[in-house]
Amino acid sequence: MNYSIAINQVSKSFGKKVVLNQIDLIIEEGQIYGFIGPSGAGKTTLVKMIVGMDTPDAGTIHVLNEKMPNLELLQEIGYMAQSDALYSELTGMENLKFFASLYKLNKVEIKERISYAANLVHLTTELNQRVKAYSGGMKRRLSLAIALIQNPKILILDEPTVGIDPELRLSIWNELLRLKNEEGKTIIVTTHVMDEAERCDFVAMVRDGVILTRGTPEELKAHYQVDNFDEVFLKAGRKDS
Amino acid sequence: MRTVALIKRICQEMLRDKRTLALLFVAPLIILTLMYFLFNGNTVDLKLGVVNVDNSLEKILEEANINVIQYDTADKETIVVEDLDGLLEVKNEKLELTLQNSDPSIAKALQMKVNQSVSLHAQSKFLNPNTAPVAIQKKNIDTQYVYGNSETAFFDVLSPVLVGFFVFFFVFLISGIGLLKERTTGTLERLMSTPIRRGEIVTAYLVGFGIFAVIQTVIVVLYSINVLDMVMVGSVWNVILINLLLALVALSLGTLLSSFAASEFQMVQFIPIAVIPQVFFAGIFPLEGMADWLQSIGKIMPIYYAADALKGVMYKGLHLTDISGDLFALVVFATIFIILNIFALKKYRRL
Numbered sequence: 001m002n003y004s005i006a007i008n009q010v011s012k013s014f015g016k017k018v019v020l021n022q023i024d025l026i027i028e029e030g031q032i033y034g035f036i037g038p039s040g041a042g043k044t045t046l047v048k049m050i051v052g053m054d055t056p057d058a059g060t061i062h063v064l065n066e067k068m069p070n071l072e073l074l075q076e077i078g079y080m081a082q083s084d085a086l087y088s089e090l091t092g093m094e095n096l097k098f099f100a101s102l103y104k105l106n107k108v109e110i111k112e113r114i115s116y117a118a119n120l121v122h123l124t125t126e127l128n129q130r131v132k133a134y135s136g137g138m139k140r141r142l143s144l145a146i147a148l149i150q151n152p153k154i155l156i157l158d159e160p161t162v163g164i165d166p167e168l169r170l171s172i173w174n175e176l177l178r179l180k181n182e183e184g185k186t187i188i189v190t191t192h193v194m195d196e197a198e199r200c201d202f203v204a205m206v207r208d209g210v211i212l213t214r215g216t217p218e219e220l221k222a223h224y225q226v227d228n229f230d231e232v233f234l235k236a237g238r239k240d241s
Numbered sequence: 242m243r244t245v246a247l248i249k250r251i252c253q254e255m256l257r258d259k260r261t262l263a264l265l266f267v268a269p270l271i272i273l274t275l276m277y278f279l280f281n282g283n284t285v286d287l288k289l290g291v292v293n294v295d296n297s298l299e300k301i302l303e304e305a306n307i308n309v310i311q312y313d314t315a316d317k318e319t320i321v322v323e324d325l326d327g328l329l330e331v332k333n334e335k336l337e338l339t340l341q342n343s344d345p346s347i348a349k350a351l352q353m354k355v356n357q358s359v360s361l362h363a364q365s366k367f368l369n370p371n372t373a374p375v376a377i378q379k380k381n382i383d384t385q386y387v388y389g390n391s392e393t394a395f396f397d398v399l400s401p402v403l404v405g406f407f408v409f410f411f412v413f414l415i416s417g418i419g420l421l422k423e424r425t426t427g428t429l430e431r432l433m434s435t436p437i438r439r440g441e442i443v444t445a446y447l448v449g450f451g452i453f454a455v456i457q458t459v460i461v462v463l464y465s466i467n468v469l470d471m472v473m474v475g476s477v478w479n480v481i482l483i484n485l486l487l488a489l490v491a492l493s494l495g496t497l498l499s500s501f502a503a504s505e506f507q508m509v510q511f512i513p514i515a516v517i518p519q520v521f522f523a524g525i526f527p528l529e530g531m532a533d534w535l536q537s538i539g540k541i542m543p544i545y546y547a548a549d550a551l552k553g554v555m556y557k558g559l560h561l562t563d564i565s566g567d568l569f570a571l572v573v574f575a576t577i578f579i580i581l582n583i584f585a586l587k588k589y590r591r592l
């Protein structure tokens with residue numbers, strides 16, 4: 001099977017605090033992979049290292065068979081940070097244009113991608129407003145649009161749906177599923193919303209820097225003999241302590 | 242291409258930020274103008290009491306714009322009561338000057354003028370004892386100035402330094418805070434998830450803020466020369482060149498130090514450490530009198546070189562070749578800071 005991300009014995013500490021401890025993980029192409037776990041578990045640290053924004057203390061990370069960090073590969077990775085990093089003095093359109101111009105895209109492609117991404121997150125009519133006038137949810141949506149701007153093969157979304165209303169959340173998830181099914185994209189999502197975890201093909205439960213358990217949502221539910229995901233989460237945590 | 246995109250974005254943000262623009266373009270002009278009036282204020286009337294002084298000397302003193310008041314007898318008490326700046330007495334055939342000295346600069350000025358007048362008086366007597374001293378005075382004393390002229394005020398000597406200092410200060414502050422904002426809003430980290438290189442970010446910041454620094458420099462220099470009428474003997478182009486190099490140093494130092502600041506306030510905390518000490522070595526205070534070790538500290542301050550070059554060009558009319566050593570020093574400072582900048586970004590990403 002073609003894998004798009006291979007994480008091998010990755011550890012990371014900040015000072016004395018061990019944030020990730022010998023993580024092993026293979027993510028296959030064309031999957032939606034969910035990292036779920038409580039706040040502070042190390043999810044953000046892990047996805048940042050996959051993007052190459054941080055380097056592991058030990059172990060290696062390969063993306064599309066290339067060792068990270070690798071600048072060329074960033075063309076193929078769309079990243080949405082947990083906290084919105086936007087230029088608030090600029091309009092939504094200017095933010096999109098700026099990020100688009102950091103990638104290898106020509107003028108026509110930039111135009112197409114901007115209108116596609118803005119439309120996807122329902123921001124088309126607000127694009128000419130300054131970002132500082134945006135609500136929290138609008139900023140989240142703009143961040144998601146920016147992650148999609150260069151049409152990357154891999155999408156890494158850190159808590160993408162926080163602060164987004166249920167209706168839009170559903171439409172975003174439908175789009176993520178479409179991107180996976182029709183365009184074969186690999187998508188990594190971190191979340192602590194359990195019904196989102198159930199939409200993933202695979203989930204890994206992260207807690208205190210280790211992966212407690214992993215598998216398809218059905219496998220996990222069967223394994224813990226429960227029928228909803230909240231309980232999987234609770235039982236997996238309990239087993240460890 | 243990525244660099245161009247980043248430069249464009251920096252400009253867009255700057256143009257929307259009216260306060261920063263005002264700080265960059267208007268504040269230096271206001272401060273320079275204020276300084277101009279402070280230092281060019283007409284000197285106060287000097288009040289000198291005289292006792293037993295020769296009539297001819299008295300005339301010379303009056304010629305020198307001193308308000309001379311005759312007394313039959315006077316002592317320190319008189320100076321205080323009458324609020325005289327000084328008292329000139331002839332005691333035992335000798336001149337004795339008593340200064341009030343509540344303001345040392347006035348005392349100095351008075352002392353100097355009295356000394357000049359006395360020597361003038363002595364000279365005129367010696368040359369032609371029969372002619373009225375006043376008539377001779379104007380012919381005989383033909384004062385020559387190496388730099389400047391008799392109109393030279395303190396401000397003229399100070400102004401080249403001030404121009405350089407304000408260019409340095411405001412560019413330092415604004416570029417430092419600019420990169421800091423990028424850091425604190427998380428957009429710098431966000432940029433690291435795009436294929437941009439660290440060198441491209443540093444270049445874009447240098448060019449982006451550089452554009453504004455160039456405009457500021459030109460405005461400040463032209464305003465100083467044309468409106469404030471600063472002494473300008475050398476070439477304007479050299480002045481602009483020096484200031485541009487200084488702005489580049491300020492820009493790279495500002496962005497570098499901003500990597501060690503976590504907030505705007507911490508950036509401001511760098512001012513007493515990185516900016517103020519430079520003022521002391523800019524030539525406002527004479528360097529020659531300083532201890533050797535202090536002088537060598539001055540030599541690691543960028544403003545020291547810029548001020549030296551600026552004074553050379555604006556006041557002494559030196560040419561490019563005369564100031565090439567100073568310019569070279571500025572280039573070295575900028576290069577070091579720029580390289581350190583690229584390294585400082587390493588904490589975000591290795592590539």
Ligand SMILES: Nc1ncnc2c1ncn2[C@@H]1O[C@H](COP(=O)(O)OP(=O)(O)O)[C@@H](O)[C@H]1O
Pocket residue numbers: 014019037038039040041042043044045046
């Ligand atoms: N730059 C950093 N310096 C020090 N500690 C950090 C840093 N980044 C994250 N941490 C710590 O690492 C742990 C995991 O954080 P994070 O990966 O953000 O968790 P999650 O995304 O799962 O909520 C937390 O305890 C956090 O305090």
Ligand SMILES: [Mg+2]
Pocket residue numbers: 040043044045082158
């Ligand atoms: Mg997180």
